[in-house]
Amino acid sequence: MSSTPPCTLCGGTSATLLFPGNIGEDIGSRFSQYAYYDDIFRCDSCGLVVQRRRHDLDVIAALLKAEKYLDEAIGTLNLIEKHVQFEALIRLIEKHRGLSGVRLLDVGANTGVFLKTVKDRVGTARGVEPSREAAAQARSQGLDVQAGLLANAVLDDQAFDVITLFDVIEHLTDPGADLATLFRKLAPGGAIFISTHDIGSLLARLSGPHYPMLMYQHFYHFTPRTLSALLEKTGFRVLGYDRFLKSWSVEYLYNLIAKKWPDSGLARRFEALLSPLLRVPAIRRARITSPQRDFFLLAAEKPR
Ligand SMILES: [Zn+2]
Known part of the structure; x- marks a missing residue:
């Protein structure tokens, strides 16, 4: 137990170190940012799990750049997966x-990618995105995406019926403040949908300090209970949540392993096993599902 800055959710100042940070000298050579993080604490009063950064932003930036490059190398397949x-x-x-x-x-x-998927089914589809490059790419496809942080975005109050945050809330440095902003942007009766990983899931509990979603750029690790509590504190009424499985095509996994770990024993075994099979389209498109439902989508509304 140690004294920490006030908890975002309950204001408590006592927290327990859950997983000591493991970021070290290997930061430049590490190819994966999964299970790589600063100290992670759990609030003794409400159970909210947070990462407290000790390393500086330049270090994070370098790490993210390396990962971005790897994502781009897998490009088109990655887009199909997200879709x-x-x-x-x-x-x-x-x-x-x-x-x-x-x-x-x-x-x-x-x-x-999401706006493109959903735009023909809704009245209007708009987006906010902190990465300038990503927002510019969205706009080049005719999508209405503002570059910048939510706190600085130009959006009218009560202007939206549905707000979505997919795998975003864990990256926010002040999720309480951002949720309060979004509460204002929603029309009365409007709904917000938030997806994130569940730090209380069986996979997370079994994996302990090796849980892949413990990442440098994830400042908060919610459970359905702690995220519900934060939403209710902001004024939302929670409607419920669904756990969901993430799945990937065989072709995507094959390319991911070949590109991320070139010449590794794993890639060679995969190649020997899969390259004949990958000539069969049905096998290429077959989907492999994550073994655990460790992600959830939480729904809440702004009361009328
Ligand atoms: Zn707390």
């Missing part, structure tokens, strides 16, 4: 809200 995953999320959203005619805002829109 498939967004279709599954849209089905979960439609359990709570019809999308026809709604004014939608996607926060952390990235290059606009």
Whole structure:
């Protein structure tokens, strides 16, 4: 137990070190940022899990650049994967809200893959994205995406019926403040949908300090309970949550392993096993599912 800055959720100042940080001298040579992080604490009063940074931003920037390059190398396949995953999320959203005619805002829109997937089913689709490059790429495809942080975005109050944040909330440095901003942007009766990983899931608990979602750029690790509490504190009414599986095509995994770990024993075994099979289109497109439902989509509304 140690004294820490006040908890974002409950204001408590006592927290327990859950996982000591493991960022070290290997920061330049490490190829993966999964399970690589600064000290992670859990609030003794409410259970909220947070990462407290000790390393400076230049170090993070260098790490992210390396990862971005790897993502781009896998490019087109990565886009197809995201598109498939967004279709599954849209089905979960439609359990709570019809999308026809709604004014939608996607926060952390990235290059606009979700907006592109959803735009023909909604009234208007807009986005906000902190990366200038990603926002410019979205705009070049005719999508309405503002570059910049949510706190500085030019958006009218009560201008949206549905707001989405997919794998974004864990990256925010002050999620309480951003949720308060989004509460104002929603029309009364409007709904917000937030996806993130569950630090209380079986996979996370079994993996302990090796849970891949413990990452440098993830400042918060929620459970459905702690995220619900933060939303309710902001004024939202929680409607419920669904766990969902992430899945990847065989072709995508094959390329990911070949590009990320070239010449590794794993890549060679994969190659020997899969290259004959990959000539069969049905096998290329077959999907492999994550073994655990460690992601969830939480729905909440702004009361009328
Ligand atoms: Zn707390």
